[in-house]
Amino acid sequence: MEAVKAENVNIYYDGYIAVENLTFKLEEGETLLLLGPNGAGKTTLLRTLAGFHKEYTGKLFVFGKSPQEVKDFISYVPQSHTLNERVPLTALEVVAMGGIYKKSFIHFKIPNEILKSAEEVLEFVGLRHIMNKPFKELSGGQKQRVLLARALISNPKLLLLDEPLSALDPSARVEVANILSKIKKEKGITMIITTHDVNPLTEIGDKIMLLNKQLVAFGTPEEVLRDEIISRVYGPLSKAIKIGSKLYCIIGDVHIHRGERR
Amino acid sequence: MIPEYLLRAFLASIMISVLLGMLSPLINMKGLAFLTHATFHSLLFGAVLGMILGLLIGNLGIIIWVALVVTIFVVVTIAEIENRGFTSDTAIGIISSFVAGATVLGFGLLYKVMASRPYFALSESIVSYLTGEVFLITISDLEMLIFGGFLLFLAMLFLYRDFLYVSFDPEGVESYGGNVRAYLMVLYIIVGAIGALIVKTVGLITLQVVAVLPGAIAMMLSDDLRKIVGISLFLTLCIEILSIFLAYATNIPPSGIATILLGIIYGTLVFKK
Ligand SMILES: Nc1ncnc2c1ncn2[C@@H]1O[C@H](COP(=O)(O)OP(=O)(O)OP(=O)(O)O)[C@@H](O)[C@H]1O
């Protein structure tokens, strides 16, 4: 079954078009890496798939239904800088948050069964030992893993991850990428992951999408990660390199892009 | 023998401390200081309006209810504007300007009405809403404060975790099936209702400080939620009680003393860091 199917989708903000004429399909169990420069519409697409953003035209189906109808099967992990860390929550409390809202409005106490599943998913991401630590005090990689655990607690069928690797140092990127690969292998959840750094993820990416307001390319890593394609989005200095069986991407001028926007 | 008015002031202070002590960390975590400000200003408008109506119909007991209705109307409107996608600051900015203008106009009208009715209870001077009159609190004021306060306390207690989650990550709550709009609406109404309930006792000028600083201080001292709420509650209680006794001894309005004490503690902590 198709996990996601988009046909001629346009996404708008107050009439201004942010993503244009998008058509693609993603099969259940596949992992899609979503690449594109700043402002390309990656977050916009994720938020639309998650059912948050409703201003779109065209056909958009998640497991055959509209995003709003299948909200329960979707977990969205926002970019971590959108979290307000002034609120003192422990890792366990953050994870539990993913499991309590479908049942009731008032949560004076977190139900025991939720606490139990929270511990289990923390175990899955290898962080059970720090469950009572304040979220604020965790390393960047650990925070991201806690957020992954929170997304997993509701047993989603589609995981939408917005830049799970950004703001992490290279070793933390590998740490998080390993968990993503574990989710793919052991849980088989369909994932869409936006990233500026595709290299730690090429192994798990079944499909790659290059987006720059419009679809630039969509296909397997071998099909998309070619010099002539990535240079259309990231400029002439970008290169795709194959070492052994692995593809790497050197994106030369992503910083120049950022500089221009300021 | 403790004079009865002192006892009443004492009981009122305990209730007020429980409410503000619990609310204050939330205001700081969610960044609601500006909203609190706007809310408390709409209380003044509500009080002025209530007093005008009260004088006209000869029943000053309606003041607090008018203030409550006006304030809840204001916070609900702010929440609605936010829901339309405007930032909190924009929503508050728009509404505050109306409220501020209406308050000034209201004062003009109030003086006219007052001039036409020379005799009314001293305890209902509009100034008491500005500076607070904890020593003039009546038995029925106290009953209402304790009953209403208890309900608001329960509402806050049971929804505290949800308010924390909504402050931490509203999109997360939304994506996991929670109703962020509803939580924020309830939180705003609680802020407005607490304000309406205690404004006459604490006074509008100082309410802003007493509602914000204890939480800010507690958050400087600890990273643990229980401790933060504990410190905030304890601090508010100490300050309120202490200022009542200092006020009793020196005849300076207690709300002024409370504010200055809080300012000193906060300032000391900030400079030490
Ligand atoms: N809430 C919003 N209101 C109006 N326009 C928006 C909003 N959010 C994003 N946009 C616009 O939509 C376009 C796509 O933004 P989006 O955040 O989806 O890009 P992105 O690919 O996620 O970028 P980044 O790599 O910087 O995260 C941009 O032009 C942006 O300015």
Ligand SMILES: [Mg+2]
């Ligand atoms: Mg983005």
